[in-house]
Amino acid sequence: MTTVTARDEDADINAPPGGWAQLRFSDSTCRSAATQIVCRPDRPSRLLSAMPAPEGRSLIARGSGQGLGDAALNDGGAVALTVRLDRMLSFDPDEHMLVAEAGVTIGDILRTFLPRRHMPAVYPGSLGATLGGAIAADAHGTNHMRAGSFGDHVIWLDLITPRGGLRRVSPQEEPALFAATIGGMGLTGLIARAAIRMAPITSTDVTLRRQAIGSLDMLLDQLTAGAQAHAYAAAWIDMRAPGTAQERGVLETADIASGGGRAWSPARHRSRPSGGLADMLLPPRLALRVRSERQYRRARHGRTSTMAIDRFLRQHGVAPASRLAQHGTVRLHCVLPRDGVAAAIRRLLDIARRAGGAAGAAVQAIGKDGRGMLSFARTGIALVLDLPISVVEANLMHRLERETLDRGGRVFLASDAHLTDHGFAAMYPRLAEFRAVLADIDPDMRLQSDLARRLRLRDYIV
Ligand SMILES: Cc1cc2nc3c(=O)[nH]c(=O)nc-3n(C[C@H](O)[C@H](O)[C@H](O)COP(=O)(O)OP(=O)(O)OC[C@H]3O[C@@H](n4cnc5c(N)ncnc54)[C@H](O)[C@@H]3O)c2cc1C
Structure with a gap:
């Protein structure tokens, strides 16, 4: 049996075309693991034949396994890997519409x-x-204020439903099923193909501004203003600064560069190693301190630079500590209403600090509610708090959940492995609508995941 983590590598999976293999997956933090049978179809017709799964097992789709929780795990059940459905089918430049496999x-x-x-x-x-x-x-991305969520740009999708049929689903043709599928964590069916509206751009570069800000209140005010004035806005909070400087941070705002920019070239878009000498020579904690301090100082008088879009996307708004520690951390990813947000974030950071410290924290503005019944997005500020695995235990995550809930916030399901069913029900007001769609489309509960069972989305027999 094989264990596969994070981005699932093709070579490790021995499912024959159209067949099933037994496999053990873990999430990218290695905290949750599941043993299941998997298939890896290479065309939509083969994905269609995965439903229903053999031996009466339940089924869930899995993309690249980049979600940080257990949404794409199905312990004891079956998983349909979609990574080989990797064809782009058509592009209409006038409508900016791309049709591609899932x-x-x-x-x-x-x-x-x-x-x-x-x-x-x-x-x-x-x-x-x-x-x-x-x-x-x-x-959602750091341009949420202007662009909304990913689902806002979906024109239609082809969904393999639990009873085996392929249905074209769009806001016009099947509004309830569409709203349940956007943000529905794979529980309405297997998405085989989708049409999305792409964004036209004038340049392949962005102009990025970094500004160090000395207090959390100012950081959040300027983040909100920055998100309204610029295409992208996010800030990281320096969790390692000594004494009262603990809530300082760096605001990043960015726009697509104007005037065409330089010609796109693959060489410029190759990723570069981000670590400096300190990362190589110092113990990790000290290296992070040096790194955060250096980035904060550099941004003190405001700093503007131009960089390739894909390099920018990888780095933007991610705390220096999180860049290094991604796979050794557990994430709290929540959105909090704007009213009282500074106090709420201060409290969450305080709980994390008392438990042994957070590796990194970042914030971004969320502009409006998402289109889906279980969409994460709601107007407010999203907080990403990366906690070192060494300090994380269920009690800490439940305290953070309680605090998030008490402040009117909501946890992001795709990054979560700890939320309780009570917390979930209180955070997602359209849950009853979602359950009604599932009862209609999947009466036999053929689609299930570890997340769905943990959150008791339905009355599963476990
Ligand atoms: C470093 C890092 C940073 C991140 N930052 C963000 C962020 O800023 N904003 C954000 O929104 N997310 C963020 N994420 C989470 C991640 O990008 C999203 O969860 C993304 O949707 C994962 O895509 P995936 O293909 O890996 O899906 P998986 O992790 O494989 O699956 C996620 C969910 O999608 C379902 N699914 C996958 N494919 C299909 C399909 N074909 N049909 C039906 N259901 C399907 C699965 O069942 C599961 O419920 C981050 C993740 C990482 C690792």
């Missing part, structure tokens, strides 16, 4: 379309995320 990654789309001066309207935080995964999570 396993195409955001990185593939960027590589193909940046030279054509188009990009996905929303970047879901990871180049490896698939089209199907970004739709099922209704992913």
